Amino acid sequence: MNREITNSIVITGLRKSYERSPGSDAAYAIDGISFDVPKGQFVTLLGPSGCGKTTTLRCIAGLEHATEGRIEMGGEVVFDAQEKRHIKPEERPIAMVPQSYGIWPHMRVVDNAAFPMRHGRHRRKGPEVRQRALEMLEQVGLAGMADRWATQLSGGQQQRLALARALLGDPEVLLLDEPLSNLDAKLRAKLRQELRSFQEQFGVTSLYVTHDQAEALAMSDTVVVMNKGRVEQIDRPERLYDYPRSSFVADFIGSANLFPVRDASPGRGGAVLAKTDIGPVLCARSAPGQDVQSHNGGFVCVRPEDVEVRPGGTGATPAENEFAAVVESSEFLGDRLELVVRSAGIPITVSTRASLRCHQGMEVLVRLDSTSTSHLAS
Incomplete structure (x- = not known):
């Protein structure tokens, strides 16, 4: 009998070390962190620069090999250091929106959007690929720009294109690495509302990385606050603000x-x-x-x-x-x-x-x- 999967991601005892000089102790970028990402929820990794949040995301994506620990996705083990198990990034049920968006400059907008359908885990052929891409571009407000070169889009439009492309890969988990950090403050506030709206509309589990407290509080179901490679507190945004567990969380969340x-x-x-x-x-x-x-x-x-x-x-x-x-x-x-x-x-x-x-x-x-x-x- 198949058990119901309630958590899209389960992280257990994850560590990632970087060697210092020969004979010295290893430095941990992430140090024994554990947390769950419930299915369909928007969870944010929040912390200052160097706290380990992007390293955590890259380990989940399979772009980094953790030193210790275990990662499950949808009930399947995709990484286990002890058992030396590491599923390749392209075989994991994920899509990733990087900080730089990763837009292909030599492709038109519609071809950028269609890329995961033509080359991803669930490959398709024929005219349905372009039609599906156009439908998604319509949903993110870019249908009228489908045949433009990607370099002709503004920063906000590129962010929407990156999101559309990620969703067209039919991911179980959407990973977002500070995708709004290159935008001005007013556009960032507008697009974070759109991003959360899209996530709720498609029901895709999302793990978001940011150092911006306002983004984390406004967008998240749950926030994982990190500091020096460790988890300080995991809670709902309002609980983090009203009931911080430490002076670090109190000072980092708001003022x-x-x-x-x-x-x-x-x-x-x-x-x-x-x-x-x-x-x-x-x-x-x-x-x-x-x-x-x-x-x-x-x-x-x-x-x-x-x-x-x-x-x-x-x-x-x-x-x-x-x-x-x-x-x-x-x-x-x-x-x-x-x-x-x-x-x-x-x-x-x-x-x-x-x-x-x-x-x-x-x-x-x-x-x-x-x-x-x-x-x-x-």
Whole structure:
């Protein structure tokens, strides 16, 4: 009896090392990572440059040989270091959209799109190839450019062509390596919506690589945050933002104020009372799986939008989670005001309403919203 396949990709204990000088220890580009990509979902590998996300993608594609670990696709083992099993890239049920799009400059648009049908795993012949390619180009808005040379397309049009070509290979898994990074900000925002729409329309499992937090949060069902070759956290975008497991995740996903904790104890209602250099901070949130006993040390994390500001000075009495501060800088950004205030020598970033009147040197009180303030163990 065939078991139902719920995960299109299963990565187990994957390592990739690069030799240093003779006699020295190997350097790991990826170091024992494990995660699943559920069938039909959009999963993103997110992290800074050099964290191992592209190396992971290339191992999944078969373009790199991992040193250790195992990769399954659709229930089939395509790589197993221990058993010395390595399925060739062209035999894996994948299509890949690289950062440079990989468009053939000597071919017309329709021939670029038709390439995987003529030369891929599921080869076809005859007029149906061109007809199927034209239908796909219609869906991505390029039908009117089918007979142009690929070099006559704009960057955004080339990105759509690369996606159309990948989908015409009928892949079980679509691998995307920072395909929007060469585009300007406004076009990138538009195309990420289109890309997610296409993925949902065709129902293809997708694994996306980016260092752009906004892309990851906007497009993904699940985000795998990587750092120094290891997985820091795997979660839904909203959980990553609201419940980071570490100071690295908190600081990398969006913007965060991080205050080192000198000591901590249980507070009321299951909260944590953390002693910091700006004073005692009540934190209602903790990282998932973190118990009260692990609260000593670590960091208090509060997002700039969860910091309130009100006039301070003589006679102003701080309330709970409220601290006297002085405005260091004020930046008007149209829809909001970005402040940097300093309390007990500690800078705090604040994102507040644009109508607030603040100027450099002004004395204020800043309040950290305890319901949105987290304590992180590391």
